[in-house]
Structures are given as structure tokens and as C-alpha cells.
Amino acid sequence: MKIGIIAPPWIPIPPPAYGGIEYFIDLLARELAAAGHDVVLAASGDSTCPVRRLPGFPAADAAGMGHTAHELSHVLRAYEAVAHVDVVVDNTIAGPVIARSVRLRAGVTVAHGALVPRLQEIFAAAGTTMSFVAISHHQASTARQFRFAEVIHHGIDVDAVPVGPGGEEACFVGRMSPDKGVVQAISAARSAGIRLRIAAKMREASECEYFESAVRPLLGPRVEYLGELSASEKFELMGSSCALLNPIQWDEPFGLAMIESLATGTPVVATGRGSAPEIVVEGETGFIRGDPDELAEALQRASSLARSSCRADARVRFSGRRMASDYASLFARLTARRDDMDPFTEVDAAGELEPRS
Known part of the structure; x- marks a missing residue:
């Protein structure tokens, strides 16, 4: 399976020090590649994650963290580069909105932070374009209007x-x-x-x-x-x-x-x-x-x-291999569902897939 992973532009993959999202992205990319998937990573240009990395992205800019224009530019470029893959895994805040204008076979957004009202608005703006993954059952319970495609706990190496x-x-x-x-x-x-x-x-x-x-x-x-x-x-x-x-x-x-x-x-x-x-x-x-x-x-x-x-x-329960296996299973379900219909027809993938108990 061809899997495109989009990272935020602020910190390299893997992170040199503190960076939970960046650690997750690095481990997921490496474990999916080790399982035989074709993984391509859209991340800052100084990233060193040992998978295929897309060229042309500037170095990480932690000082610009939170600057909307910077993130939008990064995410737009990333979606243009990975739109051809089977599944896009988006780890940014701006991504779900941009995904509406991109024709994807399947897209997944990982909800890394607290699902505050403004973030829920952004997720809702994605419509049926993206499926959403919660990282804990408690997190999923804080936004009951979303029927998450899956709850997948993080793992470590x-x-x-x-x-x-x-x-x-x-x-x-x-x-x-x-x-x-x-x-x-x-x-x-x-x-x-x-x-x-x-x-x-x-x-x-x-x-x-x-x-x-x-x-x-x-x-x-x-x-x-x-x-x-x-x-x-x-x-x-x-x-x-x-x-x-x-x-x-x-x-x-x-x-x-x-x-x-x-x-x-x-x-x-x-x-x-x-x-x-x-x-x-x-x-x-x-x-x-x-x-x-x-x-x-x-x-x-x-x-x-x-x-x-x-x-x-x-x-x-918390190995990187288990985490990657859970994501790969979700990707297979999403792409199989898309294969049964016009790939550019909107479907409520997140709404039809029940969260794992």
C-alpha cells in the first residue's frame, strides 16, 4: 500500500528532543515501511526519518510555530505531493480543511490534541473527505458528535x-x-x-x-x-x-x-x-x-x-508494531470501501466505521 504521511512544519522528524507528535510520526513511518508498505513523508527539509522523504520543504521553524500562513503553505505543498497515494495520514491542524479541495482515495487525520471547540470546527469543515482517529477512548468521548473511524493508542519502540x-x-x-x-x-x-x-x-x-x-x-x-x-x-x-x-x-x-x-x-x-x-x-x-x-x-x-x-x-499493548498494525488495518478497510465506488464520490467513511471497543 502507498501511504503518504504529512507532518507539521515546526520540528524535524524524528525530533531532536521534545516532540510527541514528531516521535509518533517517525515511529509510524518506520514501522509501516518495515511491514512492507511504500511510505512517503512530507516533513521539514532537515528531517532524517529513514523512509522516502519528499524534497523541496524548508528546514523546521520552531520559532514560527502557530503562524497560520507558514502551516498552510507547508500543508498545501504536502497535499499536492501525496495526492496520488492510497492513503494520506495528516498530522496537522490545517490539513482537514485543505483536504476538502484535494481528490484523495482515502484520508486519515490523527487527533493529537485536546478536542477543543475550535479544533472540532476545523474537523467538521473536512466534511466526509477525511476519517478521524482518536488516540484514546477518553479523547473520543469529548467529541461525541464525531464517530471516529478508530481509536488507536500510541506506541513506542x-x-x-x-x-x-x-x-x-x-x-x-x-x-x-x-x-x-x-x-x-x-x-x-x-x-x-x-x-x-x-x-x-x-x-x-x-x-x-x-x-x-x-x-x-x-x-x-x-x-x-x-x-x-x-x-x-x-x-x-x-x-x-x-x-x-x-x-x-x-x-x-x-x-x-x-x-x-x-x-x-x-x-x-x-x-x-x-x-x-x-x-x-x-x-x-x-x-x-x-x-x-x-x-x-x-x-x-x-x-x-x-x-x-x-x-x-x-x-x-503499546509497541510501535502493534500501533502500525492497527493503522494498516484501518487503511485497508478505508481503501476497500473506496474501491467499491467511484473514488471521487464523497462517502461518510468515518461515520460508517464503528470505533473499536
């Missing part, structure tokens, strides 16, 4: 993640932002009497301001801030911890850090927001709790969980 020995300290990995729950993680670790190591992205002005006002005053011998880590450093941190603390304070569509932690063998202690209950198997790969006191109690119990069970669960 489990084989690239080393298994760690565990340890006596807990860790927090995420953005330096109040919605990620770093202050709640500090509170839970202190109540549990467990040392906490924090690795967090802190580049934006708002992130720096939050750190200075809310987090720095809480640092000390038992709470250490490590900065933003490379992938290998992050896995070493996770693998040498008794648990990943993820007291998320918003309905995060999917928590990549949680499945990365499981892959190292480290259980997850999280609040029950967003996708967390879909990722953590209660009492086997971690604990889902509510208030900080409950988080502290669960954190004290985390070291009793079998690290081998965490790793095995990550391999079975």
Missing part, C-alpha cells in the same frame, strides 16, 4: 528502551506546567517520604515563570530538578526509579511518558484524568488515585509491583 533495575527514588517527566502536576508530584513524594527527581521541558516563558514561582521554592535535598533530558537520559532516569509519578491535572489525550516508563519496567502512579486509566492496569502496572494522600500511599506500594509485568504490558 519498546526494543529501543532499556529495562532498568528500579530504585528507591521516584521520578516525574513532563513539561514544566501546572497542568502536568509537578507540584502535586512533589507533595505526594514528600508525604510518602520518597525522594523525587524531576525531568521537565522548560523553554517557554510561561514554563520558566511557573518554575520560578511555584517549583523552585520546593526544591531541596529530597526534590531535585534535572532539566530537560535526552531520550537515553530519560530512560535511565525512569528505569532507576521506583515509580513514575504522573498526577496529571488535565484530561490529557494520551500520556506517552507513562508507556515509556512501563517499557523500562517502572510502574506508574497517576491521577485518573484523561487517558491514564486506559494505560495503567490497576494493581499490576501501577495505581490510579485521586488526592495527594492517596497518591503518596500508592507510591509507597509501587515497588511491590513486578517490573517484568510492566515491561510485558508495554510490549503487548
